[in-house]
Amino acid sequence: MSLGDSATPLGKVRGLGSAREGGEHWITERVTSIALLLLGVWLIASLLFLPKLDRQTIIEWLRAPSAAVPMALLIVVGFRHALDGMKVVVDDYVHEPGRNFAWNTFFLFLAVGGGALALYALATICFGGVA
Amino acid sequence: MASTRERPLSPHLSIWRWGPNMAASIFHRASGVALSIGGLAVLTWWLLAVARGQEAYLDFARLAGSPIGLIVLIGLTWAFFQHLLSGIRHLVMDTGANFELNANKRSAILTFVGSVVLTLAVWIYIFGVGA
Numbered sequence: 001m002s003l004g005d006s007a008t009p010l011g012k013v014r015g016l017g018s019a020r021e022g023g024e025h026w027i028t029e030r031v032t033s034i035a036l037l038l039l040g041v042w043l044i045a046s047l048l049f050l051p052k053l054d055r056q057t058i059i060e061w062l063r064a065p066s067a068a069v070p071m072a073l074l075i076v077v078g079f080r081h082a083l084d085g086m087k088v089v090v091d092d093y094v095h096e097p098g099r100n101f102a103w104n105t106f107f108l109f110l111a112v113g114g115g116a117l118a119l120y121a122l123a124t125i126c127f128g129g130v131a
Numbered sequence: 132m133a134s135t136r137e138r139p140l141s142p143h144l145s146i147w148r149w150g151p152n153m154a155a156s157i158f159h160r161a162s163g164v165a166l167s168i169g170g171l172a173v174l175t176w177w178l179l180a181v182a183r184g185q186e187a188y189l190d191f192a193r194l195a196g197s198p199i200g201l202i203v204l205i206g207l208t209w210a211f212f213q214h215l216l217s218g219i220r221h222l223v224m225d226t227g228a229n230f231e232l233n234a235n236k237r238s239a240i241l242t243f244v245g246s247v248v249l250t251l252a253v254w255i256y257i258f259g260v261g262a
Contacts, residue, residue, distance in 0.1 A: 030225065033218050040211060048256060055188040058181050078174070082167035089164060114175055121178035130182060 025084060032081040039074040062125050071122055079115035083107060151239035158243075159217040162210035170207050208253055213246035 007016075007023055046067065050057055061067050086107040094100045124130060147153050180191035194200045220238050223229050229238055 030222065033222070037215060037218070040215065044208075044211070044253065048253065053192075055181055055185055062181070075174075078171060082163075082171055085163045086167055089160065114171055118171075118175040118178055121175065121182040124182035125178065128182065130184070 025087070029081065029084040029088075032077050032084065035073070035077045036081055039070055039077060042070050043074060059125055059130065062122065068122065068126050072119065075115055075118045075122065079111045079118075083111035086111075151236050151243070155217050155220065155239035155242050158213055159221070162214040162217070165207065165210040166214060169203065170211065173203070173207065205250065205254055209246055209250040212249040213242060216242040216245045 010016075046061070047053065050061060062071060087104055090100060090103045090107065094103050177191060177195075180187045195204060220229070220242055223238075224235075229235055
C-alpha cells in the first residue's frame with residue numbers, strides 16, 4: 001500500500017473511499033503532521049537553548065549540519081503541510097469550481113514560492129559566505 | 132413523536148452551541164491558518180533577515196521586540212501549541228479512539244489548558260532569561 005494508492009483492498013472491493021485522489025492527500029497531511037511535531041518542537045527548544053539570539057549566534061548555529069538539516073526539513077515539510085491544510089479550508093468554503101481552482105492555485109504558488117524563498121535564505125546563510 | 136425543541140440537522144456555524152469539542156475543532160483550523168500564513172511568513176522573513184546582513188537583522192529584531200511584534204509572536208506560540216496538541220488529539224481520533232463523549236470533551240479541554248500552560252512557560256522563560 002503506497003502513499004499514492006491509499007485505499008485498502010476491502011475498501012476497493014466495496015467501492016468505498018475517495019472518488020478521486022483524496023486518500024493520498026489525507027495520508028500526506030497526517031504523515032507531515034507527525035514530522036512537524038518533531039521539527040516544530042526542535043525549533044522552539046533550539047531557540048530557547050541558544051545563549052543569545054543575535055545574528056552571529058544564529059549564523060553559527062545554522063551552519064552546523066545538526067541545525068541546517070532539520071531547518072531545511074522544517075521548511076519543506078512545513079510549507080507542504082500548510083498547503084495541504086489550506087486546501088482543506090478552501091475546499092470546505094469555496095465550492096464553485098472556477099473560484100476553488102483559483103484559490104487552490106494561489107495557495108500552491110504561495111507555498112512553493114515561500115518555501116523556495118526560505119530555502120534560498122537558509123542556503124545563503126550556510127554557503128553564501130555571509131558574515 | 133412530539134419533540135418540540137428545534138434540533139439542528141446539519142453542521143452550520145451559526146447554530147452550533149459553544150462547547151469544548153467544537154471549540155477545539157474551530158481553533159484547530161484557525162491556528163492552522165494562522166501558522167500557515169503568519170508563522171511561515173515570520174520564519175521566512177527571519178531567515179531572510181539573517182541572510183541579508185546585520186542591518187536587516189536589527190530591523191527584524193526591533194520589530195519583533197516591539198509591542199505589536201511580541202503580541203504576534205506570543206500569539207503564534209499559542210497557535211503552535213494549540214495546533215500541536217489538538218493535532219495529536221486528531222491523530223488519536225483517526226484511529227477510531229476517543230469518541231466516548233466525556234473522554235472526548237475532556238481531551239478537548241486539555242488541549243486548551245496545555246497550550247496556554249506551554250505558551251506561558253515559554254514566554255516566562257524568555258522574559259526570565261532577559262533575551
